[in-house]
Amino acid sequence: RAAAVARRSYATKVASFTGQKNDKGHYTVPIIEGDGIGPEISEAVKEIYRAAKVPIDWLPVDVTPRLINGKTSIPSETIEAINKHKIALKGPLATPVGKGHVSLNLTLRRTFNLFANVRPCKSIKGYKTPYDNVDTVLIRENTEGEYSGIEHTVVPGVVQSIKLITRGASERVCRYAFEHARNTGKSKVLVVHKATVMKLGDGLFLEAALAVAKDYPDISVHTELIDNTCLKMVTDPSPYQEYVMVMPNLYGDIMSDLCSGLIGGLGLTPSGNMGVETSIFEAVHGSAPDIAGKGVANPTALLLSSVMMLQHMGLSSHADKIENAVLTTLASGPENITRDLRGSASTKHFTEQVISRL
Ligand code: NAD
Incomplete structure (x- = not known):
């Protein structure tokens, strides 16, 4: 029942997913690892997906901004990959304050016409707030x-x-x-x-x-x-x-x-940017420059965003398995959760704990 309720909260379910499997029977999912803590939390997601045997092949894509005719744009290979596979998972991207390139987050939303941003937020059972x-x-x-x-x-x-x-x-x-x-x-x-x-x-x-x-x-x-x-x-x-x-x-x-x-904070909340054909899933939080590279980032928000993505792709049993492992880890005590949640675990320890509960 818990999984069914959770499925309702994290479901996107409106625009249908039309991506095709590759010849291994896997889906290819472009991944933008992002800035700051992005690579650390993306690595945690990839490790957990490997352990859970999710039928996904990650395709790292580059979003280094380019100015084309005076407008901020992302590399055309990246646009083609996301259009082709109809989906992407995205880490946070830093935006310069007051000057510099247009926000890449805005550029992505405009490029793929991601018109609805779905942001579910649900108390974590066993984590006191x-x-x-x-x-x-x-x-x-x-x-x-x-x-x-x-x-x-x-x-x-x-x-x-x-x-x-x-x-x-x-x-x-x-x-x-x-x-x-x-x-x-x-x-x-x-x-x-x-x-x-x-x-x-x-x-x-x-x-x-x-x-x-x-x-x-x-x-x-x-x-x-x-x-x-x-x-x-x-x-x-x-x-x-x-x-x-x-x-x-x-x-x-x-x-x-x-x-x-x-x-309990930004480390916990996922989102989906939904378009007509293409959708990009990402954590609500930013690149957290204050803790980047320290191995203490909480990968939960990106993991739950990926759970929304799996549900959108029709891979519900994999979504439920990962979500349950994440939620039970979060409820398992301060030694297994990260510092933003008043715990003491590193990103690596948290990731291992999730894997042990798959
Ligand atoms: P932020 O979300 O990066 O950080 C706010 C606070 O929350 C910080 O103390 C940070 O350490 C903490 N935090 C956030 N995510 C965490 C996680 N997963 N684990 C542990 N702690 C976490 O917001 P900010 O500092 O205002 O913005 C930093 C940069 O991120 C800016 O360049 C901003 O433009 C960008 N940003 C990007 C996105 C996005 O890519 N969608 C969203 C928001 C902000």
Whole structure:
């Protein structure tokens, strides 16, 4: 039963996976190891997959940024590989602050039109936090809003950053949220917004959500202001178990870190960037430069992202096996969990413990 409940929380289940097996009967999965702790946590995932005999051949791909016609781009071989295999697993990528290349995370989302970012967050049984009943699913619009990258200096000391909201992108992500609710047995969608202030922008998002809701008479639609959702979530997260939440880009980015904090931190929360044909799975956290290279990073978030990926690929029994091994390791005491969770284990020790529970 635990696995079935977990499957519901980590399921993506909307866009269908159309990747093909290779002649060994395995799927090829491009992997972007990423920056900072990326290579350490990617290695942990690969070791666990080898031990669990998951029928996947990893294909390391390079995302070193290139400027093509003044625009940040990733190497064309990488784009071709991800388009061909319809899937990728991604470690964190560092972004320079205030200057330098456009965020590669944004570039990937735009290149593959990964319009919905699914971020489940679930209390870990056996790991004590102030609440033990967090079980949220947040769907973040992934292509526009404040992350459109449209910024300019009007006059010295005055900058405009444009928040772009379109009916098309809003309807698409809201439809994804309703489909997700239907496919995972939830009967409520909560649209989170601030249309009291951003009357036109968030107003359009809300209007699009309410229009889409008419096509889902079996799902009830609810609305809430983002500040109110934050307050209520940290006061008592349990009512949010019933909903799939959907919201514009920046709110989803912030709100999902807030939810991560409720269950023990960023080391634990996975995500899936879902497109029409292609999907990229990655941890919610960044490259953690403060602990990179020290062998203490927590690979759980990337592992659970890979579990979401396996479920999306229809490899549910492998997904369940790895997820159960990760969750039971997390519940097995401070000597087996990493420092971010107040434990003492190295990445290597944690990885060995997961393998011993497969
Ligand atoms: P961060 O998520 O990298 O780190 C925040 C804190 O959480 C740090 O103290 C870090 O040590 C800790 N932490 C994060 N993941 C952990 C893990 N797996 N195990 C143990 N501790 C962990 O956020 P940041 O410091 O704000 O950002 C660092 C860089 O990452 C920036 O360049 C940022 O742009 C980038 N970033 C990338 C992504 C992505 O690739 N999707 C997401 C967020 C941030």
